[in-house]
Amino acid sequence: MSALIEVIDSGLSVTIQDRGRPGYRSIGVPLSGALDPLLLAAANALLGNDAQAAALEVVMSGPSLKAVADSVRISLAGELSAKVLRSNGNILLVHPWSTATLFPGDIAQVGAMRGGVGYVGISGGFLVSTALGSRSTYQRAALGGVGGRALALGDRLPCGHVQGDPWLERRSLHAFEHDAGPIRVILGPQQAHFSDEAVQSFLAQPYTVTRDMDRMGMRLDGVRLKHNERGAEIISDGVVPGSIQVPANGYPIVLMADCQTSGGYPKIATVISADLPRLGHAKPGTTLHFKSVGLPEAAQARCEQWERLALWVGNLVSFRPPGVINEEALYSGNLVSGAVRGDEFFMAQPCNADCHI
Secondary structure, three states: OEEEEEEEEOOOEEEEEOOOOOOOHOHHHOOOOOOOOHHHHHHHHHEEEEEEEEEEEOOOOOOOEEEEOEEEEEEEOOOOOOOEEEOOOOOOEEEOOEEEEEOOEEEEEEOOOOOOOOEEEEEEOOOOOOOOEOOOEEHHHHHOOOEEEOOOOEEEEEEEEOOOOOOEEEOOOOOOOOOOOOEEEOOOHHHHHHHOOOOOOOOHHOEEEEEEEEEEEEEEEEEEOOOOOOOOOOOOEEEEOOEEOOOOOOOOOEOOOOOOEOOOEEEEEEEEOHHHHHHHOOOOOEEOEEEEOHHHHHHHHHHHHHHHHHHHHOOEEOOOOOOOOOHHHHHHHHEEEOOOOOOOOOOOOOHHHHHOO
């Protein structure tokens, strides 16, 4: 039987996401899935989950979650923090890039995102029903997640139990960071619908993310890109997350995880997969620059990105939260007249090398 988490406060637009639904675009089903797959993998790595296990994606304010029937462990990846309200009245602060165990009756209050997007993982992943092989929420078609919608008060979410020592948590000593610099793109496939001047303007001038954005796409403001005699429409063909369409008004639209599967606007470029997660962190007012690269550089960037994540995972450390007695150190201490000193706590410092995972 699975453990259960009850939603005490739903937060704003918090959804369940995993790797998405690859392989169904031919029948009109969007990919969906995490806006930042690397942070999803980081949240799961902290817990020892499969990298693609379902987690909560937070883009504004986080939820409050109560452990109902068994002990569970949560993780925070991204600029997220939380408070755990113990059933006995104690309060534990949970920092970004770390885990915390909830015992029955405990409540984790996840705060607001301080920037970008973040993920709340849970032991074993959120075990809601799958739809076309994925638990990802696609709200436009009410598919996946919890009834195809964002979290709501009173939802009960099945998940896995805590495995191993419930008092031994994991954390990273630093955040996982994406590459900086311009957003890298591969020009085309309808680059021929634009003059050379328009393509150069696209690559040379800054663009600003507007308020017209969601998981489907974001509209950009900046230099208008003029179409040539080929015009601003094409016979509808396939689009993917990262496609940059330019409608007749000349302002680019970058498609995101929940984008449609085809479109009739010419695409001036496509964001490489290594840089697409960075767009998931963009907010209205963010300034973007674009840089043209080739397929070899795009492939190398993707490999280097996952190698960097593997290195990050390899440097995770184990620790005991404040107030938890380090029993191993206690029992190995010197005994004086049959008494031991038990008021020294292991204050959230990394274990020795034997404790590292």
